[in-house]
Amino acid sequence: MGRVLLNLYNNGFYAVQQRLTQANTDQAYGPTVRVSTHRLDSAVEIRVQDNGMGIPGSVKDKIFQPFFTTKPSGEGTGLGLSLSYDIITKSHGGQLSVKSQEGQGATVVVQLPLSMRPMS
Structure with a gap:
């Protein structure tokens, strides 16, 4: 779970940094x-929300696929969300989903059942 959360935080930090770089003339933007x-x-829910660039609708269905990344070459492996998805769904019997509005940010939602099954 630590790896999953670290990955989600890193993705959020990356998104707000990208928006900050593009919005360098917009003094009102506060990365969050x-x-x-x-x-x-019957579950515990963890939400990681950012006000970064958001996820374009054209790639939203692909973000949990192995080796898919929206980051430039050399900046992402495309394994972070894929591995996170497998850890949450296969190892812990939970759910991982994303809600996003392009240009407004993204929210990643992790739901873990209260009675978690043992890791295999």
């Missing part, structure tokens, strides 16, 4: 990465 947790009826 927010982490929140909630207990649901």
